[in-house]
Amino acid sequence: xxxxxxxxxxxxxxxxxxxxxxxxxxxxxxxxxxxxxxxxxxxxxxxxxxxxxxxxxxxxxxxxxxxxxxxxxxxxxxxxxxxxxxxxxxxxxxxxxxxxxxxxxxxxxxxxxxxxxxxxxxxxxxxxxxxxxxxxxxxxxxxxxxxxxxxxxxxxxxxxxxxxxxxxxxxxxxxxxxxxxxxxxxxxxxxxxxxxxxxxxxxxxxxxxxxxxxxxxxxxxxxxxxxxxxx
Amino acid sequence: xxxxxxxxxxxxxxxxxxxxxxxxxxxxxxxxxxxxxxxxxxxxxxxxxxxxxxxxxxxxxxxxxxxxxxxxxxxxxxxxxxxxxxxxxxxxxxxxxxxxxxxxxxxxxxxxxxxxxxxxxxxxxxxxxxxxxxxxxxxxxxxxxxxxxxxxxxxxxxxxxxxxxxxxxxxxxxxxxxxxxxxxxxxxxxxxxxxxxxxxxxxxxxxxxxxxxxxxxxxxxxxxxxxxxxxxxxxxxxxxxxxxxxxxxxxxxxxxxxxxxxxxxxxxxxxxxxxxxxxxxxxxxxxxxxxxxxxxxxxxxxxx
Numbered sequence: 001x002x003x004x005x006x007x008x009x010x011x012x013x014x015x016x017x018x019x020x021x022x023x024x025x026x027x028x029x030x031x032x033x034x035x036x037x038x039x040x041x042x043x044x045x046x047x048x049x050x051x052x053x054x055x056x057x058x059x060x061x062x063x064x065x066x067x068x069x070x071x072x073x074x075x076x077x078x079x080x081x082x083x084x085x086x087x088x089x090x091x092x093x094x095x096x097x098x099x100x101x102x103x104x105x106x107x108x109x110x111x112x113x114x115x116x117x118x119x120x121x122x123x124x125x126x127x128x129x130x131x132x133x134x135x136x137x138x139x140x141x142x143x144x145x146x147x148x149x150x151x152x153x154x155x156x157x158x159x160x161x162x163x164x165x166x167x168x169x170x171x172x173x174x175x176x177x178x179x180x181x182x183x184x185x186x187x188x189x190x191x192x193x194x195x196x197x198x199x200x201x202x203x204x205x206x207x208x209x210x211x212x213x214x215x216x217x218x219x220x221x222x223x224x225x226x227x228x229x230x231x
Numbered sequence: 232x233x234x235x236x237x238x239x240x241x242x243x244x245x246x247x248x249x250x251x252x253x254x255x256x257x258x259x260x261x262x263x264x265x266x267x268x269x270x271x272x273x274x275x276x277x278x279x280x281x282x283x284x285x286x287x288x289x290x291x292x293x294x295x296x297x298x299x300x301x302x303x304x305x306x307x308x309x310x311x312x313x314x315x316x317x318x319x320x321x322x323x324x325x326x327x328x329x330x331x332x333x334x335x336x337x338x339x340x341x342x343x344x345x346x347x348x349x350x351x352x353x354x355x356x357x358x359x360x361x362x363x364x365x366x367x368x369x370x371x372x373x374x375x376x377x378x379x380x381x382x383x384x385x386x387x388x389x390x391x392x393x394x395x396x397x398x399x400x401x402x403x404x405x406x407x408x409x410x411x412x413x414x415x416x417x418x419x420x421x422x423x424x425x426x427x428x429x430x431x432x433x434x435x436x437x438x439x440x441x442x443x444x445x446x447x448x449x450x451x452x453x454x455x456x457x458x459x460x461x462x463x464x465x466x467x468x469x470x471x472x473x474x475x476x477x478x479x480x481x482x483x484x485x486x487x488x489x490x491x492x493x494x495x496x497x498x499x500x501x502x503x504x505x506x507x508x509x510x511x512x513x514x515x516x517x518x519x520x521x522x523x524x525x526x527x528x529x530x531x532x533x534x535x
Contacts, residue, residue, distance in 0.1 A: 002412040005488030006516040008458045010412065017453060029255070044254045044456045046480050051456025053254070056491075056517045057524050063514050132257035133454065133480035136366050140454070176257075177366055196356050196368070202256045 001069055004051060009068060011050045011076075019142060021048045022130045026207050031079050037071035039064070045131045045206050047140070087129065087208035092174070092189050094123065094165050094212045095220040100188035107150045107167060107184050119214055121145045122165075122186065127172065129208040137176035137193040137202035141210055144172045156182035163188045165212070176202070187212075190223040232297045233379035234347065236372050240292035240334065243372040245351055246475075248281025250359035254479035260459065261361040264434060264475045265342050265498035267523075268306035271397065272346035274530050275303035275323050276387045282350035283360040285372065287343045289501065291334020292372060294345075296326045300380060301348035301387050307340030307401060307499060321393030323348075340401035340499035349381035363476065393530070403496045404504070407511045407519070408462060411485030416446040421462070421487055421508035426470065430502040434476040437497065439506075443468035446484060454482040460489035460497075472497065490516040492523045 002010045011028060014021035022045075029045045032052065039058035044051040052072060056064035096104060096119045108115045127141035134140075149170040157180060160166070164175045166183030175181060176193035189212075193203045204210065215223070236243075246269065249262025263269035263286055270280040285292070291309035304311050304320045311318050313332050318324055320343075326332065334343065353360050353369070362369030370376075408421060419442065426441035444464045457463070461473045463483035472489060473481070474497075489497055490511060500506055511519070 003409070003513050004412065004456060004485075005409060005458045005460050006491050006513060006520060008456065010456060015453070042252050042254055044479050046455045047453050049453070049455040051458075051480075053251075053456075053458065056520060062518075064517050065513055131480070132255065134257065134478055136253075136257045136259075138257050179365065194366070196366075200256070201253065201258070201357055206255065 001072070003065055006065070007056055008051055008053045009065070009072070011052065011072065012048060013050070014048045017047045017130075017142065019128060022128070022142065025050050028076055029206070031075060032072070035075055037068060037075070039068065046133065047130055087205065089126070089209045089211060090204060091211045091213055092191055093215040093219065093223060094187040094189050095215050095217055096187040097217050097220075099217060100164070101186045103153075103184035104186045107148060107186055110150050111148055113147065118148050118186065121148050122172065123212045123214050125211075127210045129204050129206050129210060131206045132202060132204065134173075135175070135177050135179050137204065139173055139193075139204045139210065141172050144170055146170055150184045152182040153184065156180050160185065161188065163190060163193075165189060188220070190220050190226075233352070233377060235295045235297060236374055236376040236378070237293040237295055237331065237333075239371065239373040239376075240287050241290040242288040243292045244286055244362035244364070245283050245353050245360055245369055245372075245378075246286045246362060247283040247360045249475070250357050250361055250363070253357050257479060258357065258366070259363055259476045259478065261363050261434075261476050262359070263344065265306055265344070265495045267495040268342070268344045269346075270527055271321070271393065271530065272303045272305040272344040273350075274527065275305070275321070275391075275393070276301050276346050276348040276383070277385055278346060278348065278350050280527070282346065283353060285345040285351070287334060287345065289341050290336050291343055293331065293333040296328060296330045296332070297377070298380070299325070299327050301383065302326055302332070303346050303387075304343060305346075305393075305398075306343040307337040309334035309337050309343045319392070321395070321397065322391065323387035323389050325389065337501075341501040342498055347380045348383035348387060352379040352381050365476075397526075400496050401499050404500075404506050405509050406497055406506045407490045407493050407509045407516070408460075408487040409490060409511060409513050409516050411462060411487040413446075413452065413484035414486050416448045416450070416484050417464070417486055418445050418447050420510070421470070422510040423508065425505050425507045428500055428502050428504050428506065432502050434474055436474055436477060437472045437500075439470045439472065441469070444470060444486060452482050452484050454480050457481045457485075458488060460491065460494055461485055462487040462489065474498070490519060492516070492520045
């Protein structure tokens with residue numbers, strides 16, 4: 001447990017990015033959300049860490065940090081580690097056409113594969129949503145096949161279109177909003193990732209699983225006009 | 232009916248106490264950069280401390296009132312006038328239908344907060360009225376926009392005025408920080424060093440120019456949580472302080488975190504200004520923050 005300034009603390013569950021560590025992070029997040037301590041604001045999972053934000057003014061103690069460390073430890077110790085309930089499997093359509101996949105040929109060439117190989121590999125894996133970050137609803141997905149791993153662009157693009165699916169190192173993810181970004185773009189989904197009027201404002205949540213499936217440009221155009229529901 | 236924007240200023244947005252509870256979905260917390268000034272402005276007109284206010288940056292806006300109400304102005308001095316007659320920061324002011332409130336460039340500090348009695352009635356997104364332009368939540372205030380305001384529940388005390396000493400922090404340059412969890416990765420520390428705020432600084436982060444900070448360990452941070460005030464150091468060795476619109480997570484090593492009590496000083500520093508770092512312990516930081524919050528409680532007595 002490490003302090004993060006005077007109003008947050010970081011809990012570290014490991015130092016390698018993997019499924020087991022992330023499961024512990026998500027389980028701890030669930031535990032604290034279900035049983036918050038006085039002054040707790042919110043918890044933010046990442047790959048191997050959980051950040052707990054708190055309001056020191058609401059902790060009755062001469063040294064709030066010490067008190068909340070005790071409160072957190074107490075909660076994590078008393079509950080046995082429970083595997084988080086299995087997340088939903090969400091299938092996301094991706095159009096890998098050249099029109100959208102501006103870096104597909106680079107990713108293929110870099111890994112000595114054909115473009116079709118890259119698409120097949122990318123769309124035949126079940127990914128875990130480790131956490132959301134970078135921008136609202138942006139999923140950090142674990143489990144990508146290393147055969148298509150490709151470094152970030154040397155200089156990030158000023159504008160990446162909403163729905164773009166990218167690769168950075170051994171990770172893959174989707175841009176829910178138009179933002180700058182340095183990932184290699186290999187396709188685009190017509191499925192919105194943000195639902196600002198809903199209690200859960202994002203399509204994906206940490207712990208969910210994602211499967212991509214290829215669609216044609218015609219299907220993309222058709223789906224883009226659809227009204228996508230959110231649960 | 233409410234407030235009509237005549238000129239939007241450089242960057243004027245609605246902000247409140249921030250969008251808490253959605254960082255795990257990747258949303259920024261946002262909210263007022265100088266939440267101290269926001270709280271004082273709200274306090275003066277008897278609003279909830281975190282009610283929505285207008286945050287103006289560097290160059291203020293011009294407003295015309297469509298109804299009689301009470302307002303207050305706190306933060307940087309942008310030479311406010313009503314119908315060309317100067318008015319003061321830090322007190323409740325009665326405004327009538329047709330009155331024009333205008334602001335100029337900030338003289339000291341760079342952010343000014345305008346509160347109206349009752350608060351601004353704008354749509355809430357995920358339990359907050361804070362504008363977050365990157366996700367199209369809210370908008371930059373522009374000429375022609377009209378903001379409605381809530382019915383006020385009581386009349387503020389017009390005689391009370393905050394002592395100008397409350398705003399002396401507009402001139403302060405020393406920023407206190409606590410050591411970050413990667414501080415031992417670095418061959419030098421921030422203590423006593425002076426940095427200049429780079430022009431590429433905004434609500435998301437302040438980029439600093441000054442002594443280069445080098446890591447001595449050959450290790451990478453696995454993307455993890457950040458907070459308002461986190462001082463992270465990218466490979467070029469020039470620190471970046473994360474501000475209100477920071478991303479919830481980041482992957483650069485953290486050399487320190489600005490203490491919450493001094494975020495108001497930082498929020499009022501602008502590009503080109505210099506800041507000097509002073510280290511305190513975590514226990515001191517929390518004590519200083521508690522002392523500062525007490526002032527707001529004392530001001531509670533201002534309630535009319």
